Amino acid sequence: MFTYLQKLLGKPIKYYEMLMQSKSEHATITQKDRDRLYEQLKTHELNAIVYTEKREVYNILLPNYVNEIPVNKKGEPMLFKGSFILNNQLLTLFVDDKLPFNDSTSCRLIVNNIDEWCVPIKEIIEKQENISCRSLPIWEEVIHRFPSIHKLIVSINKKHPWTLYKETTEFMKQTDYSIYLGGYPQWRINDIDFRKLKGLNFLMEYRKSDKSFSIYFFINKTTKTIEFFKQMS
Numbered sequence: 001m002f003t004y005l006q007k008l009l010g011k012p013i014k015y016y017e018m019l020m021q022s023k024s025e026h027a028t029i030t031q032k033d034r035d036r037l038y039e040q041l042k043t044h045e046l047n048a049i050v051y052t053e054k055r056e057v058y059n060i061l062l063p064n065y066v067n068e069i070p071v072n073k074k075g076e077p078m079l080f081k082g083s084f085i086l087n088n089q090l091l092t093l094f095v096d097d098k099l100p101f102n103d104s105t106s107c108r109l110i111v112n113n114i115d116e117w118c119v120p121i122k123e124i125i126e127k128q129e130n131i132s133c134r135s136l137p138i139w140e141e142v143i144h145r146f147p148s149i150h151k152l153i154v155s156i157n158k159k160h161p162w163t164l165y166k167e168t169t170e171f172m173k174q175t176d177y178s179i180y181l182g183g184y185p186q187w188r189i190n191d192i193d194f195r196k197l198k199g200l201n202f203l204m205e206y207r208k209s210d211k212s213f214s215i216y217f218f219i220n221k222t223t224k225t226i227e228f229f230k231q232m233s
Contacts, residue, residue, distance in 0.1 A: 027157070027159070027160035027163040027164075029157065029160070029163060029164050029167045029168075033156050033157060033164060034164070034167060034168045036156060037149075037152065037153060037156060037164060037165070037168045038168050038169075040149055040152060041136060041149065041168065041169070044136065044145075044146060044149070045134045045135065045136060045172075046134070046135045046136075046182065046183045046184060047132065047133075047134065047135070047182060047183065048132075048133050048134070048135040048174075048180060048181060048182045048183025048184075049084075049130045049131065049132055049133070049179075049180075049181040049182060050130065050131045050133060050174045050177035050179065050180050050181070051082070051084075051128070051129075051130050051131075051177060051178055051179040051181070052129075052131070052176055052177050052178060066092060066110065069094065070094045070108040070110075072096045072098075072099060072105065072106070073099075073105060076096075078094035078095060078096045078107075078108060079094065079095055079096065079097065080092075080093075080094055081093040081094060081095050081179075081206060082179065083121070083125050084125065084179065084181050084204065085114070085122055085125050085126060086181055086182050086203060086204070087182075088113070088114045089111055089112065089113055089114060090111070090112045090113070090114055090121070090122070090125075091109060091110070091111055091181075091203060091204060092109070092110040092111075092112070093107070093108075093109050093110075093179075093204075093206060093217075094107065094108045094109075094110075095107045095108075095206060095215070097208065101213055101230060101232055102230070107206070107215055107228065109203070109204075109217045109226050109228070111203075111219065111226065130181075131174070131177075133172060133174055133183075134172045134183075135172065135182070135183025135184045135186075136169050136172065136184060137184040137185075138184075138185075138186060138187050138190070139162050139165045139166065140187075140190040141184070141185075141187070141192075141194060142165065144194040153165055174186070177207060178206070178207050179204060179205070179206060179207070180204060180205040180207070181203075181204045182202070182203075182204070183202070184202060185202050185205060185216045186205060187216070187231060188213075188214055188231040188232070188233040189231055189233060191231070192229065197218070199220060199221050199222060200218035200219065200220055200221065200227060201218060201219050201221060202216070202217075202218055203217045203218060203219055203226075204216075204217050205217070212232060212233070213230060213231060213232040213233070214230070214231050215228050215229070215230050216228060216229045216230075216231070
């Protein structure tokens with residue numbers, strides 16, 4: 001792992017080894033350090049919405065705005081997982097939970113612009129119970145998105161930068177949800193080549209009801225196609 005990081009970012013292996021070790025060591029983080037870091041982090045916060053309830057109860061709306069329900073390999077309709085509003089776009093999610101985790105045909109996210117014909121649908125969707133929250137990237141992604149802030153974190157607490165970031169952002173962490181809409185992707189594990197995310201905008205995460213895996217959906221800024229990544233913990 002450390003060799004990969006050295007090739008990717010050009011830092012000595014010992015540097016990353018030290019950062020990883022900082023996760024398991026006992027650390028005392030002062031409120032002053034947390035405040036200093038958060039002062040810089042808050043300018044990068046994004047708004048996000050989480051849903052804790054299933055969306056299937058709204059499938060009565062499907063005929064109004066979905067031309068064709070996606071099907072699995074056997075020609076069976078995928079399960080409707082809900083419709084959501086993000087940046088004046090209508091996101092409609094279908095997932096086939098019966099297919100294997102690594103099957104690339106097990107999900108489909110349909111994105112439509114909000115036009116006059118779906119304003120009534122938008123009003124109903126916006127009434128669904130949800131929780132508004134603030135969002136920041138996971139620790140491993142900070143160095144890729146905000147190198148200067150990563151440098152600040154290490155300068156504030158060289159031995160325990162991960163712990164400093166974790167304690168500073170703990171108050172906004174969401175754990176009990178089935179849908180994470182907008183904000184930054186909350187990766188389950190650090191196995192992503194973040195270079196692949198350049199040119200992509202994060203849309204949402206679908207978390208399976210038993211919390212065993214997640215699907216992260218993005219839209220390609222250039223082609224406007226939907227791309228996704230899966231993670232299992």
